[in-house]
Amino acid sequence: MTQGRSIRLFLVDGSPNGLLTAEIMNWTGHALTGPRSRLSELVKRPECSRTGIYFLVGPDPDNTARPLVYIGESDDVAKRLKQHNQPEEKGGKDFWERVCLITSKDQNLTKAHVKYLESQSIALTTAAGRCGLKNGTAHEYINLPEADQADMAFFIEQIRTILPVLGFDFLREAATKPVHADSSANTTLPSPTFELTLPRHNITAKAQEVDSDFIVLAGSQARTEWVGTDGGYKGLYDQLITDGVLVEGEGKFCTFTKDHAFSSPSAAAAVVSGRSANGRISWFVEGSKTTYGEWQAQQVECETIEAAEDIAQ
Structure with missing residues (x-):
């Protein structure tokens, strides 16, 4: 039988429609999510100045039955989100309505770590087939020591656990054994x-x-x-x-x-x-x-x- 897990959710401003943080016991990761309408508040959070991976999520104009997702990484997530908030003619992205960013509480994630997490997340999202992927085809990033790859494998499993709790189902593993x-x-x-x-x-x-x-x-x-x-x-x-x-x-x-x-x-x-x-x-x-x-x-x-x-x- 699968063992239970504890996830701590915190409504930053007390509103269920505002900014939300999430943590799993004994995991160094930290999730922050919120609507695009609250982006000005979100980018001021200390998490946004850290190295991390982020997900932009919105409706798929070509298929209303599924969401459209963009997966990215950055040393300064706030800067990247501000760029994505620009109109498309200026290099931004119009489709997204919510954002979720994953960082580390101990700030031990490096640029190599998040590039690996981005690559793996794109591959897993493609395999799950639960959303449209705005990234297109992504390269496989393998320039990470074996021990670090093992650490990131555990890290991404926690991401796959916490995202559905926050309402993001696209990374959930496709069921294979009925x-x-x-x-x-x-x-x-x-x-x-x-x-x-x-x-x-x-x-x-x-x-x-x-x-x-x-x-x-x-x-x-x-x-x-x-x-x-x-x-x-x-x-x-x-x-x-x-x-x-x-x-x-x-x-x-x-x-x-x-x-x-x-x-x-x-x-x-x-x-x-x-x-x-x-x-x-x-x-x-x-x-x-x-x-x-x-x-x-x-x-x-x-x-x-x-x-x-x-x-x-």
Whole structure:
């Protein structure tokens, strides 16, 4: 069973919409985040004068279903953020709405460290596939001693832990092994396979739930075009076509070329169906008439009964 962690959050001005700092016990890293509208206050913070890595996050104009992210590093983060705040014609970036910067409380991060962290963060973000990346293709920075690489591997794992807590999900590792927890045995068991069929179009898709993701499995099929109304998950459908996740084959359907994580069963059902769909009633446990919603309710009921039995004992 995964061990619990403690994260300390501090609202700098007492407002949940203002500047926020975050720290993990026994980690030398320090996170500072805030909206672009509070940039004038953020750059005055002592953290911004340190060496660090930063993330600029905003909506992706080409796909409303995901954010757009720029990853950078600097010896003087405040200076770089001021440059990014300029209009694009002056070398700035218009898209971002929030910023998160990671520095070290003991100020032991060097320029080489943050260049390595930047390179690794770009590679991991690309692999996760949860956002559009403004950086484009980044070089691999390997000019770091082996011991320092080990230290930075631990450092970046803490970054991947703390960012989702702050509302930034793009660096979270893509799930690869479909499992769900069996709390009574402190083990993990394979998630059931869910199936969605569109008999009229000879389409079948299969999926499994992994952590908070709903994974449509490679080889699953989907409609060859979006037939629903504009908006909703149309942008996501179009993006999967563009990214080559959905490829039109010889039949009258598209095929998933690899496993793909969706934020919900409804998002997955919409892409497969080519229109808005309620995933809780569209997906069925394979080989049964149990919907995803019914299966989920059964899991909650089992946990409640087990908890009551533990209390009684």
